[in-house]
Amino acid sequence: MSGKKNFPLRIDPKLYEILERWAADEFRSVNAHLEYLLRDSAHRAGRLPGGRQPPAAPSEPEEQDK
Template identity: 55%
Template sequence: MASPGKKSFPLRVDPELWAEVERLAAQELRSVNAQAEMLLREALARRGVKLGAPRGRGAPPAGPETQEEP
């Protein structure tokens, strides 16, 4: 079942490409769906598209630049 507030859609992907996404997801302890979303966000960021912060378990951990000081 899809997460609330997220759009689901069917996607046809080359098997070799999908296998690589699966491998990266496992290496980075993410679901394949979260990995695909992260890769899409990275690609858009490289093109200068600004999106809000990702939500959910697939989000990357906050870096030092986003952590609040005590």
């Protein structure tokens, strides 16, 4: 079983469409991209445990050759 917390999220459909396109551009699922964006924001705000750390790499595969 995953160690991640599940919770419902209500989001404006137009914002979801934007996130969906953005996630696709980054070769991530919307869920993985939201987690990345939230982790990056927490990092920038100095809110991650252990001080300022780089955001974790996404768990989904990235594009190999651009």
